[in-house]
Amino acid sequence: MATSSHVPVLLDRVVSLLTPALDRPGAVLVDATLGLGGHSEAVLSRIDAARVVGVDRDPQxxxxxxxxxAPYGARFTAVHAVYDEIAEVLADLDLPAVDGVLFDLGVSSMQLDVRERGFAYAEDAPLDMRMDGTSGLTAADVLNTYAAAELARILKEYGEERFARKIAAAVVREREREPFATSGRLVELLYAEIPAPARRTGGHPAKRTFQALRMEVNDELAVLRRAMPAAIDAVNVGGRVVVESYHSLEDRLVKQAFTAATRSDVPEDLPFVPEGHEPALRLVTRGSEKAGPEEIADNPRAASVRLRAIERVREGGAAA
Known part of the structure; x- marks a missing residue:
């Protein structure tokens, strides 16, 4: 089991990006990917004015x-929801708008550490991978029912797996003999199908396939595509949306949403922007920020992080 000693990636930088938006009476942060609560704890302990609404689809x-x-009492509210349901969460809490929304995307350390969840490939476990274990398809369901072409697409698109078609064909062949149930058998198949030279680079040979299955099972890109405009629309003037992503497709979606939200609505060939037509939001980070070598050495997960932030500077400008 993961413990509270786990330090979230880029924690100090995330809190510093949120502080200008939250350091005022009555400020509310939506921690849209609560996990073990590391970010929320840092905000509550360092910003006395802030209240946090912690959202997670994982009941555990x-x-x-x-x-x-619990020591923060009424300053913290937990909500069981998926992070694209921000508008509904705020409506249920009678909050017309908030001052910050934080996303730390991907799988949490707790989910990786609990063997029965099936997220990790290091030991044999049930092929589940659902962030909310109470509903939806499991990774075993995907492996045992999807057509070879669809499996190959998922592995290539979400896992950037070079041998996607070869692996998909082997999965379809092997499931006829016996349906997939545990991670150990899948890892064995991957070792057999991925050529030895390729296995020696790029980390564990199962890493890309497990990532792809997790993203498919939890519909992560579609959820993120809906969540970004919802988060941008939810923040007050002076409010910020801060996102940590760990996959190139996630970061691309965030970048596209932020670019659209900070674009002026006047024709590009107009020599000036008329008053009242300025973008309603501005980029806080220049491009995406990355973790430094020291943090990556302490926490290898930080190697792939991309951090972006946006701020609302005036009313209007609903996200696309």
Missing amino acids: ALELASRRL
Whole structure:
């Protein structure tokens, strides 16, 4: 089991980006990917004015984070929801708008550490991978029912797996003999199908396939595509949306949403922007920020992080 000693990636930088938006009476942060509550704890302990609404689709994460953040009393509210449901969450809490929204995307350390969840490839475990274990397809369902072409597409698109078609064909062949149930058998197949020279570079040979299955099972890109405009629309003037992503497709979606939100609505060939037509939001980070070598050495997960932030500077300008 993961413990509260786990330090989130780029924690100090994330808090510094949120502080200008939250350091005022009554400020509210939506921690849209609560996990074990590391970011929320840092905000609550360092910014006295802030209140946090912690959202997670994982009931186990909500329970653990709620226990951890209990000392903050009414300043913390836990909500079981998926992070594209921000508008509904705020409506239920009678919050017309908030001052910050934070996303730390991908799988949490707790999910990786609990063997039965099936996220990790290091030991044999049930092929589940659902962030909310109460509903939806499991990774085993995907492996045992998807056509070879669809499996190959998922592995190539979400996992950037060079041998996607070869692996998909082997999965379809092997499931006829016996359906997939545990991670160990899948890892064995991957070792057999990925050529030895390729296995020696790029980390564990199962890493890309497991990432792809997790993203498919949890519909992560579609959820993110809906969540970005919802988060941007939810923040007050002076409010910020901060996003940590760990996959190139995630970062691309975030970049596209932020670019659209900071674009003026006047024709590009107009020599000036008329008053009242300035963009309603501005980029806070220049491009995406990355972790430094020291943090990457301490926490290898930080190697792939891309951090972006946006701020609302005036009313209007609903996200596309």
